[in-house]
């Protein structure tokens with residue numbers, strides 16, 4: 072029987088190979104710490120916060136857990152133009168965060184060396200073999216195989232299972248983590264059986280008591296089936312030409328009924344539909360999902376979610392999610 076105690080666990084000094092995937096501002100210190108305290112690896116998504124907020128988030132997480140946790144940056148050109156990452160990355164290196172993860176953009180050997188010099192590990196989210204080869208040649212330590220089922224921004228053309236198998240076969244010495252569509256212990260066991268050294272779960276952890284996803288968003292995740300999610304480039308204000316999987320909502324359905332017109336001709340463009348806690352407006356088609364403290368027509372915002380919504384029917388503490396994943400996986404592995 073395959074074990075859940077994979078080499079990735081030893082590498083990060085964690086009990087279970089379950090990573091709470093970075094999910095923008097829905098993820099937070101309370102969620103990351105709860106996951107790490109329960110034996111997984113919590114992650115902070117640091118693309119949006121500024122330098123000061125980054126320091127505060129890391130120090131709060133460190134007060135909530137003494138266990139390892141990771142951080143993440145989106146390196147897409149459009150994103151880093153408005154939200155530079157270099158200073159924040161320096162903070163993470165000084166704070167000795169054991170796993171620094173990136174997605175989009177290109178990882179240079181220099182960037183990776185600057186992290187390796189402090190004996191920290193680098194993960195990169197990839198959606199095809201070509202990208203993985205480039206990442207491994209640059210010195211990446213962990214590959215995150217993000218399949219077409221994933222929630223949020225994605226570029227994969229193949230399933231999580233197929234991508235995982237392809238990467239495991241090509242890089243037998245690099246830990247590969249499966250990302251996209253996973254929410255149950257049985258799927259966890261299947262990923263391990265396919266050669267993954269762990270799982271990287273986003274949407275399941277959004278529907279937890281600790282996540283910062285707004286209650287309206289959490290309810291939508293509970294109600295949705297996988298067929299209620301769709302890949303589009305609809306929520307493009309802030310990050311254009313970047314495909315993403317969301318739950319089909321009123322904004323999506325009205326656009327679809329209008330014949331899926333291109334940007335500039337869509338229904339309700341420029342309309343203010345919600346406000347952030349600090350009072351700044353959010354306009355229709357922005358890339359912003361509904362977070363605690365926002366108000367307005369929150370259902371109409373970008374409801375990023377994976378096909379994993381199919382298996383999510385209750386909001387529970389993140390530690391309970393881990394418990395269910397581990398127990399379900401052990402049960403399934405026994406039957407293989």
Ligand SMILES: Cc1cc2nc3c(=O)[nH]c(=O)nc-3n(C[C@H](O)[C@H](O)[C@H](O)COP(=O)(O)O)c2cc1C
Pocket residue numbers: 092093094095097116118143144145173174196217220221222223224250251252253271272273274275360375376377378379
């Ligand atoms: C709301 C949301 C926001 C996300 N933000 C990020 C991010 O900031 N950085 C990143 O690398 N991936 C991000 N992702 C992708 C996740 O890290 C992960 O790959 C994905 O959620 C896996 O699919 P699943 O949601 O079916 O578990 C996001 C996903 C969601 C649902």
